[in-house]
Amino acid sequence: xxxxxxxxxxxxxxxxxxxxxxxxxxxxxxxxSFMIDCGExxxxxxxxxxxxxxxxxxxxxxxxxxxxxxxxxxxxxxxxMLGRHAPLTIHSMADLEPLLKPQLDYFCxxxxxxxxxxxxxxxxxxLIYSDRSLNVYTIPLKHRIQAAGFLFKERENERHILKxxxxxxxxxxxxxxxxxxxxxxxxADGELIPNSRLTVEPTPAKSYAYCSDTAYTESxxxxxxxxxLLYHEATFSDEEMDRAVATCHxxxxxxxxxxxxxxxxxxxxxxxxxxxxDEKLLLKEAKARFxxxxxxxEGNYFEI
Amino acid sequence: xxxxxxxxxxxxxxxxxxxxxxxxxxxxxxxxSFMIDCGExxxxxxxxxxxxxxxxxxxxxxxxxxxxxxxxxxxxxxxxMLGRHAPLTIHSMADLEPLLKPQLDYFCxxxxxxxxxxxxxxxxxxLIYSDRSLNVYTIPLKHRIQAAGFLFKERENERHILKxxxxxxxxxxxxxxxxxxxxxxxxADGELIPNSRLTVEPTPAKSYAYCSDTAYTESxxxxxxxxxLLYHEATFSDEEMDRAVATCHxxxxxxxxxxxxxxxxxxxxxxxxxxxxDEKLLLKEAKARFxxxxxxxEGNYFEI
Numbered sequence: 001x002x003x004x005x006x007x008x009x010x011x012x013x014x015x016x017x018x019x020x021x022x023x024x025x026x027x028x029x030x031x032x033s034f035m036i037d038c039g040e041x042x043x044x045x046x047x048x049x050x051x052x053x054x055x056x057x058x059x060x061x062x063x064x065x066x067x068x069x070x071x072x073x074x075x076x077x078x079x080x081m082l083g084r085h086a087p088l089t090i091h092s093m094a095d096l097e098p099l100l101k102p103q104l105d106y107f108c109x110x111x112x113x114x115x116x117x118x119x120x121x122x123x124x125x126x127l128i129y130s131d132r133s134l135n136v137y138t139i140p141l142k143h144r145i146q147a148a149g150f151l152f153k154e155r156e157n158e159r160h161i162l163k164x165x166x167x168x169x170x171x172x173x174x175x176x177x178x179x180x181x182x183x184x185x186x187x188a189d190g191e192l193i194p195n196s197r198l199t200v201e202p203t204p205a206k207s208y209a210y211c212s213d214t215a216y217t218e219s220x221x222x223x224x225x226x227x228x229l230l231y232h233e234a235t236f237s238d239e240e241m242d243r244a245v246a247t248c249h250x251x252x253x254x255x256x257x258x259x260x261x262x263x264x265x266x267x268x269x270x271x272x273x274x275x276x277x278d279e280k281l282l283l284k285e286a287k288a289r290f291x292x293x294x295x296x297x298e299g300n301y302f303e304i
Numbered sequence: 305x306x307x308x309x310x311x312x313x314x315x316x317x318x319x320x321x322x323x324x325x326x327x328x329x330x331x332x333x334x335x336x337s338f339m340i341d342c343g344e345x346x347x348x349x350x351x352x353x354x355x356x357x358x359x360x361x362x363x364x365x366x367x368x369x370x371x372x373x374x375x376x377x378x379x380x381x382x383x384x385m386l387g388r389h390a391p392l393t394i395h396s397m398a399d400l401e402p403l404l405k406p407q408l409d410y411f412c413x414x415x416x417x418x419x420x421x422x423x424x425x426x427x428x429x430x431l432i433y434s435d436r437s438l439n440v441y442t443i444p445l446k447h448r449i450q451a452a453g454f455l456f457k458e459r460e461n462e463r464h465i466l467k468x469x470x471x472x473x474x475x476x477x478x479x480x481x482x483x484x485x486x487x488x489x490x491x492a493d494g495e496l497i498p499n500s501r502l503t504v505e506p507t508p509a510k511s512y513a514y515c516s517d518t519a520y521t522e523s524x525x526x527x528x529x530x531x532x533l534l535y536h537e538a539t540f541s542d543e544e545m546d547r548a549v550a551t552c553h554x555x556x557x558x559x560x561x562x563x564x565x566x567x568x569x570x571x572x573x574x575x576x577x578x579x580x581x582d583e584k585l586l587l588k589e590a591k592a593r594f595x596x597x598x599x600x601x602e603g604n605y606f607e608i
Binding site: 014095 | 318321345348351352374386399402410411412
């Protein structure tokens with residue numbers, strides 16, 4: 001656990017039910033935690049997970065509907081009470097800052113850390129976060145208001161050194177980074193050792209795409225092509241197609257079609273309408289299009 | 305149920321725990337529902353109670369700390385999605401409207417009902433709500449910021465008619481209201497029938513006082529004298545007296561002292577600090593001062 005894990009904190013849609021909370025997730029990448037959406041009750045949900053919520057580095061908000069961001073103010077406030085010092089960056093539309101700032105100034109006076117607002121353009125597929133091991137890109141979605149999904153992509157890993165070969169050729173330590181990067185090695189005797197004899201393929205870089213809320217749109221397929229895990233909203237079943245179109249949401253069948261077209265390794269569906277007591281029907285419909293699918297549920301986590 | 309019942313939706317303090325949610329209550333008086341405070345998660349809690357939350361008439365917010373009001377925006381938004389039409393009045397400090405209004409305008413566009421802000425002066429003990437059966441008064445509290453509790457007081461009930469006596473004297477229907485109001489009755493023969501022969505004492509008017517958040521303050525005693533039920537915060541145990549003083553909260557012992565001094569019929573303590581895994585110690589300390597005490601808990605309700 002902790003290499004590339006997705007934790008579901010909430011996977012319901014706007015109307016709260018006894019079964020689901022509004023949207024919120026945490027992606028843990030090599031020990032660093034990133035939050036995706038933050039519906040009301042997110043800070044309460046943290047208490048029943050194993051995630052330390054002061055370890056959250058950045059928060060990514062897909063769009064400014066209440067069920068995706070009403071939990072921010074409570075979470076920010078509580079992080080302060082728990083003594084957070086590290087700055088917290090919130091990536092979202094530019095509108096968020098003027099909406100949240102007056103409440104932060106009033107309710108969170110003397111917050112012991114800085115809240116930074118980092119606006120992005122949801123109409124573009126761009127890099128919005130980058131560190132040593134991870135890049136995060138926006139995915140333009142099609143919703144009633146501007147919305148963007150997020151593609152979390154590990155950076156390419158280094159090749160794995162074959163220790164016995166390094167010893168055999170008496171290769172000094174300082175040469176290792178160059179060899180890990182894929183370069184050949186020239187011995188003191190002038191012999192060129194091809195990299196392929198010194199290393200093996202790196203662990204494949206992992207990737208996760210979050211696509212919610214969105215109507216069916218094939219424009220996302222090239223962006224999420226081949227990801228290890230796709231979370232795609234599936235608010236409705238086929239019977240509610242009219243409603244899905246009217247509200248710019250997707251059906252489970254459509255989520256399955258996107259997963260198939262993008263040839264992802266696994267699909268998780270969520271953002272379920274309050275009308276479903278359980279989501280067996282949604283699972284069945286998605287499965288008819290794409291076999292490797294699971295239902296999201298509060299408390300679930302997926303190792304990628 | 306429904307004559308004068310208190311439902312506890314949340315009775316924790318600011319830090320959320322696995323056991324408690326932040327402050328929120330619903331008082332149901334003769335079928336009308338009133339909300340008192342509205343911490344984050346209140347709308348989610350409604351789903352596990354028997355209360356229809358579109359039946360909430362007015363909301364009373366004691367003070368503008370996040371754990372008492374962060375649930376408002378989500379609740380208001382959801383009430384709209386569920387098709388509320390009746391106006392909703394929120395009684396609170398004047399600061400609330402400018403803090404909430406921009407979010408309402410942005411997130412709740414096209415809300416099918418009106419949200420009215422009704423500011424009160426928390427430094428005064430005044431009538432802030434009144435209908436045919438109920439009066440609500442503010443109770444000035446002592447906290448780090450301005451705060452007011454609320455006294456819910458049924459209006460005096462009418463005297464109960466003795467049906468057989470009414471029949472015996474052949475009293476016409478139109479005279480009943482006057483007799484219920486306590487007047488004597490003059491027969492056609494000029495005989496004066498004293499009211500005491502026609503009626504018995506009315507059902508006593510019920511009362512409920514909500515006092516949270518507050519440091520120990522005897523100034524509330526005359527206001528809450530003899531109430532049927534007192535909810536008084538008991539954030540800390542005696543061991544944490546220093547912390548109680550520093551943060552302007554009460555200990556359980558102090559809550560018990562207030563209940564005893566005010567000679568209330570029953571005390572419920574709440575607003576428990578996150579440090580207590582259960583609140584047995586708090587119950588014990590309060591009980592040492594006032595015997596008729598219970599712990600609040602999410603899902604509890606108290607018939608008054």
